[in-house]
Amino acid sequence: MSSNPFSKNLESVSDPSDWNTTMVPGLRELDSLQRCYICKEFLKAPVMTSCNHTFCSQCIREYLLSNTHCPLCKSEQLESNLKKVILLEELVLCFKKYRPILLELLANSESVEAGDPEECKEMKELQATANDSNSINQDIIEIPDDDVGTSQGQPPLKKRLTDKKHLVDSTLPKNDDLVECPICSELMSAEKLQTLHIDQCLNGKSNSSHRSDSTRSSNMSKPHTFRRKNSPKKTNAISSFFRPVDSPVSDSKSKSAKHGHTPSENEPLHSNDIPVHHLSDRKRLPKLDFSSLTTPRLKDKLAGLSLPTHGSRLQLESRYNQYYILFNSNLDSNHPLSDKVLRHKLSQWEHSHSTFTNTSLFNTKSPINFKSITDKDFPVKLWLRTYKKDFKELVEKAKLTNKKKQEAPESNLTADSNKSEVQSASENLHYGNHDHNQPHSAISDTVDNMDINKGIENSSLFVFDDSQEIANEE
Amino acid sequence: MAALPKRIIKETERLVSDPVPGITATPSEDNLRYFHVTIEGPSASPYAGGLFKLELYLPDDYPMCAPKVRFLTKIYHPNIDKLGRICLDVLKDNWSPALQIRTILLSIQALLAAPNPDDPLANDVAEDWKKDEQAAIKMAQEWTAKYASTSSQ
Structure with missing residues (x-):
């Protein structure tokens, strides 16, 4: 990071302003609405506070470790009150997936305009009205209440875009997200295979039969629903746009409706890849009160989680806390990662954090960087x-x-x-x-x-x- | 040195490409968490016509903790002390990770427009301010001309 992270990283940084150069610059609102107020990235495993504000699970959990109020409205917040928002996560994932395609498509405005000038005009009008109603959305301190206007303005816009998307769909491999596991030959998304499944498969976790049933049955059921519709091509585009969204919704409904059913009965409803019964077995990590914990006990705890036990007391504590955040926020995701991946993330974090890279008593880089002398716990x-x-x-x-x-x-x-x-x-x-x-x-x-x-x-x-x-x- | 989070890269890019009127913030070349900042004195304030230099540092825990900001140019203001330290709630207890560099700098600009001698950091200045506001404002104007005028820098 010391060389020049700017030139290196700029390519991978996405920002709502990317839409400014497209023919629908207003899409930056849709883009920025789906971002976390804390990290400014697309929401990852979004959770909602009791004051109805939404953040990445990891961001807000990290913040609530040392604070007790909402970053946006300052109301009292407890970590235990955070609720995951299944639908939103799927919406964001979906938008992220089609974002590069949309960006490219809308940047090449010439060809589209030539093809359907009327539609284009319509879109610009729509755009203008959307802009009128809310131009403040770019700013970060906005309160989500403002967003009511946007959510009213956006659905038609979005629909127009999905209509457009069937143009792109032909260029896209339809089932690109499904690959076969080399071990159990189960179909799943490539990402899931790499991050979660292959580990489980290699470790001989035996729920594969269950899940392959579920994925297969859902794969089977999808073509059925398509065929039932009148215009196959169009609905295909739309339903593929909303597909991941539909499933968890119906799932959560069914869950609340038939509460008490066994997980295996619910399973076929999970169209994609969520081994829910497996997840619900996993308990959240408890918050530790370090003041009443001896170092050997703390090391035992870390060892119990297969985490490294070397380093100073301070390092052990921050290691536990960071893993606590990673682990618990991972549980809020519809697509959780394996513990192994989490441990890898933890070690990456340690490599980039001053607590672990600095061996001195405390960080003496520069006074302005140093913990403020006015802080209560200043030594x-x-x-x-x-x-x-x-x-x-x-x-x-x-x-x-x-x-x-x-x-x-x-x-x-x-x-x-x-x-x-x-x-x-x-x-x-x-x-x-x-x-x-x-x-x-x-x-x-x-x-x-x-x-x-x-x-x-x-x-x-x-x-x-x-x-x-x-x-x-x- | 901790890795540079994407958020910082984004904020920097936007500060440079879409600057706030009257405020500049340029990252230092050898430390991208350190910014050279200038703020123009608000037009309807005793600091009008002045260009104030500040330094801003993003600690490792940013955005979980507030940026550290300090005036480098001398300024006669009840909420800014001799060392340039600033008494501003959003820099201390009221920091929220939903805030960012540009909003903090805007708050500082607003503080210049509305000095608050009832919550002072520089006690002597605040007393002058409360005793004789006109004289204090005149003093602030003199200091602005003396230390912060664009021609002298």
Whole structure:
């Protein structure tokens, strides 16, 4: 990441603004509505809070680990109140799947316009009205209540697009999402095969017979429904657009309706790939109260989850917490990943997180990066002990400067010198990354810059009472 | 150095391609979490005509915690202290991951337009402000001309 992540990553970054260059720029609203307010990505395993706001399960769980309110409306929130939104996840997955095709198709506006100018005009009109009703949607702090307008405006737009899509459908392999497992020759999506199924198959999990039944029966039933319709081609396009959406909905209905039925009876309703009975067996990980847990016990817990047990206490705790978030949010997905994949994700996270990459007592990259001195749990004593020498030097230096200033006439304190000091301080902050000693020189420069007549002891950098402690320890 | 989340890349791209009027934010070349920021003083405020430099840093936990922002240019404002630190609720307790860099910078611009001496960070300035607002505003204008005028930078 240190080289230039921008050039490397920009290609893989999708943004609502991608639609600006298409012939339906308003689609950016549809695009941005399906994104998480926290990570700005398409919603992954979306969950709803009790205040009816929606976030990625992982994002909101991570946030609620250290906060107790909704990021959007500040109302009290408990992690246990989060509810998954099955339909939304399928909608987003579906949109994601067709997004690149739509982008490409709508970018080549010439050919489409030539083919059906009327439709095109209609679409632009529709677009204009949609734009009028809500142009604010781009902004991130919007409250979903505003979205009512959009959801009214969008269905016809979307329908138009699905109508258009049958043009593309011919170029698309119809069953591209189904591949055969090399072991049990079950049909499923390639993604599922790679992430979930092959592991289970290799581990000899024996639910394959159940599921192959279900997938096959659903595959069988789909052509039936198509044939029943009048115009096969058109309905094919539409139903394929909504197919993944339909199934979980009917499923959840049936679940609530015939509560108490055995999972195997419900199973044929899962058209695609959700081994639900398997999932419901899995319990969420409990939140741990680390203060009442000894390190060996914590290591036992980690080992019980087949997680690594090396590292400092802090690292063990953050490792558990991160896995806790990953694991529990995975349960909110309609397409959960295997534990193995989760553990891989965890190790990736560790490689990119400062808690694990920095071996020093705490992160001394630069003061501005460092945990704020005003934080409640700031380790004041540790800080004082570590920088005792530096503080002493600073006090000496400040006294010296003070003396000089008293000797020299007031006018010497020009604006320019002050400004350049502040700027050099900031440069030190900025380049502090490279040198552990830099931050202190940054502070020293700033000390020069403070109102020296008030005395160093009163200055904001030395407000803690423990400053006495330095003297005592000497 | 933690990996750069996509969210930061997106925000940066949008800040550069679609900047907020009166505000610029450019990422540093060797640390993409560090931004050089300038904010123009709002026109109906004592800071009008000034161009204020700030630094902004996105901590590893961003967006779970607020960006760190500090004024580099000296400014006479009851909610901004000598070190350039800013007293603003959304930078502290009221931070929410649904906020972002541009909204934070807009809030700071709004703070320049509406100083709040009742919740001070720089006590001396706040006292001046409450004692004689006209004089304080004049002082802020002088400081703006002295430290933040575009010609002097």
